[in-house]
Amino acid sequence: MSTLSSPTDRQQTILLYSDDVTVREAVRSAVGAVARSGGEPLRWVEVASYDAVVGRADEGGIDLMILDGETDKAGGMGVCRQLKNEIFNCPPVLLLTGRPQDAWLASWSLADAAVPRPLDPVELQRAARSLLLARVADGAVR
Template sequence: MTTGPRVLLYSDDRTVRDHVRLAVGPRLGAGAPEIAWTEAATGPAVTSAVRAGGFDLLVLDGEADKAGGMGLCRQLKNEVYACPPVVILSGRRDDAWLASWSLADAVVPRPLDPVELQRAVAETVTQKI
């Protein structure tokens, strides 16, 4: 049995996390193994989980309060050896320049389009696997 990708999903808002999981779906494609989601609601939880390792992809909410996903992404990319690829959920399409500063591998703007989000996750996670 093959295992699916391990994805860390960060947002301080449970509804955002639920929306992302629903939009991406349980698998990256027909017949693919199920995605193993791990959720985090705080910046320190993300940092701790990523340092512990074992993730193929990080999906970080750039609009999260206290610790935004873009700042976390930049920190992780600079401090964690072999940091997994990162998809940033940005506040709007015009924030792409800021997401590039964060060193994100992909950016999906709000409002979240399920097709665009699923495609970004699928393409970005294959960079790691």
């Protein structure tokens, strides 16, 4: 991926981790395809396994990770905690939880934000865009 002079000129990349294709479709639909009005389209990187999410996160170039806490075998909460502890300057993580009562687990996982099921498209879009904007404002986007 090429580095541009202005972080707002670069296409933003979202890493989406879920083993459920319907969850991935719902998230992409809710967040939308464009980062900001008149901006570059978002780049989606979808993965469905633990090895794939960790490997892709290690490569870098991710502006936001959306992790499904209900993924089988390696849920997004544990993966989030691992990535936050292992990746220097880890990008923000939006965690999809099983229910509103799981907010404390999202906190334990070190997630930057959480959206419970059933997924509310407006809440999901608001949370994702807020984290993307904060990343740009912090100058972390390269």
